[in-house]
Amino acid sequence: MIPVLPSAGAEHVAAGRHGRMSEPRVAIVHYWLVGMRGGERVLERLLALFPGADVFTHVYDPARMSEAIRKSRVTTTWINGLPFARRFYQYYLPLMPMALEQLDLSGYDLVISSESGPAKGVITSPHAHHLCYCHSPMRYLWDHYHLYRRDANPVARAAMPLIYHRMRQWDIASSARVDTVVANSSFIRERVRKFWRREAEVIHPPVDTRMFTPSLDVDERYLWVGQMVPYKRPDLAVEAFNHTGLPLLMVGEGAMLARLQKTAGPNIRFVPRLNFNELREAYARARGLVFTAEEDFGIVPVEAMASGRPVLAYGRGGVLDSVVPGETGLFFDRQSAESLVDGLERFERWLPEFDSRRAIEQSNLFSPEHFDRKMLAAVRRATAAGAPS
Known part of the structure; x- marks a missing residue:
């Protein structure tokens, strides 16, 4: 029998700031723990909600984790013991389904898988409820497959068709092991429906908006924040701002940085990294945030809005859930420099x-x-119902 979790009402508020639930034995399965990004912030929040939960992951680098995660009991799969796993964990992707299935979760009442890499494929007790919080179906298997293959080295490019074909089969099969699917945006809900043929509730990831404050001093300079990698499309920002001559600050590191610095005009400044206080100030003083990626959710636009600044974003992906066109920002229609230039002209008139x-x-x-x-x-609805959804 699946345990019915107590109501998240006044008794939980009295129990603590986060309304903690402590009755069931909870396991949280996260794909890998090698850096603090959006998925790891969700994990932190889940650990606050379920303070006795045990964490399972493929690869774990404690030095790069927050204190909240380091304080938890973390168990790794045998992937963690393979050579150079903390750095080259993605090369072991084909082995991860097998590693997940060897985890013994038979003693847990509630299993929450945090899925972006392989996590949901664990085998649970028939009496347990398995809820998958999906940041995204593995994009390198599905809609970004051809992009990843094109950028891979020759050996990986040759191996990917066979390996990834098998992994897609496993990905679909393992989605049937999940009782309840939660997606982090409407965009991801549609991808879950498309690739897994499952329905999902949308629960947006947590953004600590209290950490950001507006400024009375706003610069003429626009802001771009993110990794300098192909799918983030920083090249669009460089090309568009080269054309307009408007000032732009680009914050981020990545493989494209050196090339973009060579092609950027004097109106574009690059800063590989800012500390948190510097980033807060950059958000608050920006004329507007330029967001060129098609993201699963997109925390950066929310942080910009929390700083009191508008967003000009590519109008696809999770940003459709956060930015209100004509009120908190505008969208441009295509991932092209021409469309972004047109968006900037409309943005200037609308500001x-x-x-x-x-x-x-x-x-x-x-x-x-x-x-x-x-x-x-x-979680309360899912465990009370005791049936897949």
Whole structure:
């Protein structure tokens, strides 16, 4: 019998800030723990909701994790013991399904898999409920497959068709092991429906919007923040701002950085890394955030809005859930420099209408408290129903 979790009502509020649930034995399966990004922030919040939970992962680098994660009991699969696993873990991707299935989770009542790499394929007790929080179906298997293959080295490019064909079969088969699917955006809900043929509830990831504040001093310079990698499309920003001559600050590191620096005009400044206070100031003083990627959710636009600044974004992906066109920002239609230039011209005309208070109000819809309440409610409904959804 699947345990019915207690109601996330007043008794949970009294128990602690996050409304913690402590009755069931909980396991959280996360794909790999080698750096602090959006998925790891979700894991932190899950650990706050389920403080006694055990964490399972393929590869674990404690030195690169937050204190909240290091304090937890973390168990790795045997992938962690393979040569250079912490650095080259992605080369072991074909072995991860087998490694997941060797984890013994028979003693847990609730299993939450945090899926972006292989995580949901664990074998649980028939009495347990398995909820998958999907950041994205593995994009390198599905819609980004051809991009990844094109950029791979010759050996990997030759091996990928056979290996990834098998992994797609496993990915679909393992999705049937999940009782409840939760997606981090409407965009990911559609991808779950397309690739796994499953329905999913949307619960947006937590963004600590209280960490960001507006500024009375706003610069003329636009801001771009992210990794300098192909799918983030920093090249669009460089090409468009080369054309317009508008000032732009680009913050981020990655394989494309050196090439972009060579092609950028004097109006574009690159900073590989900012500390948190510097990033907060960059957000708050920016004329606007330029967001060129098609992201699963996109935390950066929410952080910009929390800083009281508008967003000009490519109008696809998770940003459709966060940016309100005509109120907190605008969209451009195509991932091309021409479309971005057109968007910048419209953005400049629209800026006098922008109200920073509306952007801050919108950003607060993605606060950690919203995530807590919705996740607790989803778990309570799922475990009470005791059936796949």
